[in-house]
Amino acid sequence: MRWKLKPETDSQITSNLAKELSIDYTLAKLLVQRGIQNFDDAKAFFRPDLADLHNPYLMKDMDLAVERIELAISNNENILVYGDYDVDGTTSVSLLSSYLKTIHPNVATYIPDRYAEGYGVSYKGIDFAEDNGITLIVALDCGIKAIEKVAYAKEKGIDFIICDHHRPGKEIPKAVAVLDPKREDCEYPYKELCGCGVGFKLIQALAGKRGETIDDLLPYLDLVATAIAADIVPITGENRVLAYYGLKVINTNPRNGMKAMIHQIDKDELTITDVVFIIAPRINAAGRIKHGNYAVELLTEVDFDTAVEFASAIEKNNNERKDLDKSITHEALQQIEKNNEQQNFSTVVYNETWHKGVIGIVASRLIETYYKPTLVFTKSGDKLAASARSVKGFDVYNALEQCSEFIEQFGGHKYAAGLTLTEENYPKFKAKFEEVVKETLPEELRTPEILIDAEISLSEITPKFFRIINQLAPFGPQNLRPVFSASGLRDNGYGKKVGADQTHLKLSIIDGVNQKTYNAIGFSMGDKFELVQKEQDFKAAFNIDENHWNGNTSLQLMLKDLQPA
Structure with missing residues (x-):
């Protein structure tokens, strides 16, 4: 492993901070590394304050989103809260749907089937909305690239509000409102919200219309903290405030679904790390093994005994996920050795029988053995689907963009992405991806740091x-x-x-x-x-x-x- 020492901090600033806070120089250095240079900075960091959350209306289209939801409420319309099947998506749906149900009776939820529909907004979901007389869909943690789907819904008289945090493409869907701090034309001060974080800003704006304060929304922060932890977004700025208070809710007064999961583990107080490795995998397991709806049912259940039953079923899903993860990782390692690909610059493996719900986890496991950008493919209908994971410092999303001639569709982040392609394009894609990684992955990034x-x-x-x-x-x-x-x-x-x-x-x-x-x-x-x-x-x-x-x-x-x- 490469050891890299962080750059020295300004000695004068560090010494002054050490004196001001009555701490030793090393501790002051840790704070300066985190952008803390004086007493006021330190106070804001050590004592996060909900009052420091930004005005939700600073986000582009927030006024349009609130206006459309208020219209739906006054017209007694049916609203569908739609989200992805991972932790960020299911917590987002649980958050917005549970809030909307406090002010409007006609609210339904929809999580796409990982296997039948795949990631993001689906035509099947829009058809479900039409069949059930729904005229407004609020999509969370997905939708920023759903240009054709939003147009399809519009033809059916269904409006869309999109709450996403992924990078937009060149074109923005023609929805009523598109909330995404990563939009180039969005001047929202904090760009690193997760999908559930964007959903929280929406309920913050809606609550303000009803004279509710941020304190009234505290019970929802256990979901936001869970999504922040699971989606590996920076815990800085607004995310730090939301995670800090969300952890307090998790440890003092969590919703029944969360409480039921915590009851299964022997832990007095959960940290963000515990949420990442204990809570998030259980929520994820529902979508990976059965259906993401089970996670939403657990997280919105108001009866504790029923929540315990849901949590018990999800625990079985999680154990099944662990077994699959272990066996597929073993098979993938064997495939790499059999094909003599240990010396490649990238890892790309495929088996049509591998369970689609765990290939992302397997990709991360393979990086633990062969430290290189990794894709794990399996069969999904008549296409191949993959999860991509990257090594520190390498943008796998950009690498996939350079291979787009062989890809049907893809989306994601710098370090994690998903894609689909046709089976005949798999060998061409694999060769191209290896070529791109070989040319663009610097030597120093090939060793863990x-x-x-x-x-x-x-x-x-x-x-x-x-x-x-x-x-x-x-x-x-x-x-x-x-x-x-x-x-x-x-x-x-x-x-x-x-x-x-x-x-x-x-x-x-x-x-x-x-x-x-x-x-x-x-x-x-x-x-x-x-x-x-x-x-x-x-x-x-x-x-x-x-x-x-x-x-x-x-x-x-x-x-x-x-x-x-």
């Missing part, structure tokens, strides 16, 4: 140091949990491989400066054991966390990598 926030002496690690680091949470993109490096370290002789298959590394580290001992754990780092034997000096990259054992709590180093001194 550890970004080090600061080099420290282990003597700096104290309970106060750890408490202040924890106050930087919620952690996520552009505000990751700090990574430190320290050198002149040595194992005190108690180091060993642990775990059923001896793949993990447990150390008791002595700092050569102050001779203090620190416990450390390195998951999947058993192969580094030789590096620390025979009193060899080494350096470590690590996070700091707490270890709870037998009623005792102590600070522990969570190793990310070890290197010779």
Whole structure:
């Protein structure tokens, strides 16, 4: 792995901040790295305030969206809340539909079938709306490229409002309103909202019409925080405020569906990381294995006992997803070795029997083994469908654009995308994608990078140091949990491989400066054991966390990598 130290901060600004906040220089440096330069910046960061949320009407077309929904309410129209089948989509639908039902009785929801309809707005969904006398569709977390679908709906007398956060194409659909902060003509101050975040701005605008305050919308923030975590959007600015308060709701008064999922796990207080790895996969499992509707039913259920039944069914989906993920990853790795493609610049694999619901997870798993831009294809009707995942710093969306001659349709982000193509175009696409990656992926991006926030002496690690680091949470993109490096370290002789298959590394580290001992754990780092034997000096990259054992709590180093001194 490549270790890269973040650039030095301005020493004067850092020293002044350390004095102003009565903290040490290293902690002040962490804050300056995050754009905090004075007391007021620090106050806004450490104490996020709902009053700092932007006026929703700063988003282009928000006035038109609110006007059309108000018209639908006054005319007693049927409204359909439509969203994608992933976490962002299902939380968005749950959020908007549950709010609209407090002010209007005629609200239905629709999640497209991952297999029969695919991603985004579908003709089948529009036909469903027509068959049920629906005259307004609000699409969330999708729709920014649904030009033909919106035109099709218009022919049937159905209006569209689009709430999306994906990059628009050259043309914007001719909907009544298109809410997307990434529109070039949208001057909304914060561009990194997830789909559920855009949906929240819409209910914020609607609530304002009814004299409701932001405090009245707090119960919806458990959904917004979950979507922010799952969609891996930056936890900065407005997202930080929404995630901060959303986590509070999750941990104190979550909706019944969320509470039912939390009851299945042994955890007192959930962090954003827990939401990513515990809550989000369960919500996602419904759409991956059965249907995304199950997730919406769970997240909007008002009866706790019924929610527990939904959560139990989704837990079974999640266990099935885990088994599929494991077996398909194994088959994909075998395919790479059989075709002797380990040395390729990209990873592109295909099997018509692979479950479409887990190919995105499998793509991420393959990157853990072969660190390169990855696509996993399976059969979807008469087409092939793929999930794309990328390595840090490489824009896979742009790479796909350069292969568009062989693609039927695609969409997504810098690091994750989806696409479909015809079977005859698969070999041509695979060759072209490999060529594009070979030409555009810089050498340094072909090795995983550890970004080090600061080099420290282990003597700096104290309970106060750890408490202040924890106050930087919620952690996520552009505000990751700090990574430190320290050198002149040595194992005190108690180091060993642990775990059923001896793949993990447990150390008791002595700092050569102050001779203090620190416990450390390195998951999947058993192969580094030789590096620390025979009193060899080494350096470590690590996070700091707490270890709870037998009623005792102590600070522990969570190793990310070890290197010779």
